[in-house]
Amino acid sequence: MSTMKLFGIAAILAVVVAVLLFISSLLSQKQSAMISSFDECAAAGNPIMPARTTDGVQSGGESFPEQCRTPDGRTFVNPRQRVEPPLSTPPGAAGCVVGGCSQELCTDASAEPMASICMYRAEFACYKSAVCERQVDGKCGWTQTPELKRCLANPPAVEAGVEVVY
Numbered sequence: 001m002s003t004m005k006l007f008g009i010a011a012i013l014a015v016v017v018a019v020l021l022f023i024s025s026l027l028s029q030k031q032s033a034m035i036s037s038f039d040e041c042a043a044a045g046n047p048i049m050p051a052r053t054t055d056g057v058q059s060g061g062e063s064f065p066e067q068c069r070t071p072d073g074r075t076f077v078n079p080r081q082r083v084e085p086p087l088s089t090p091p092g093a094a095g096c097v098v099g100g101c102s103q104e105l106c107t108d109a110s111a112e113p114m115a116s117i118c119m120y121r122a123e124f125a126c127y128k129s130a131v132c133e134r135q136v137d138g139k140c141g142w143t144q145t146p147e148l149k150r151c152l153a154n155p156p157a158v159e160a161g162v163e164v165v166y
Helices: 003-034 040-045 122-129 145-155
Strands: 067-069 073-076 095-097 105-108 132-134 141-143
Touching: 040 067, 040 073, 067 141, 095 132, 122 145
Parallel strands: none
Antiparallel strands: 067 073, 095 105, 105 141, 132 141
């Protein structure tokens, strides 16, 4: 066989391989486009970003809940995994929310997020049973009930003068 024939055969084989790869890519895209749920995505063998949990608490996994990503970049979330609500109270009481590291802030839900010093003080325990709502001045705040006033005047003791900082 001449060198020219070998180059010709190699060129034909390269073209056939390229055509087969192109057809395979088109079929993969078509199959990927037909995926419309987490289960279909997982069944197609697409990568799943697992959730690592310890006793139902997220502990550093890749995602929570689990997510499956298709080759075309779409992401599907596992509907069987429960997502815990955020620590702050959902908007209620006329748009007021509870926030802060110790749940000691009462702010307007539409306002910028409020930061706290992430320190626990004895009086913060008083807000656990207090009501966060819009006050007569139109601003969100803790309703000053007699119980809250008494608690703030004499807050429950924290361990022997220990100030807890997060």
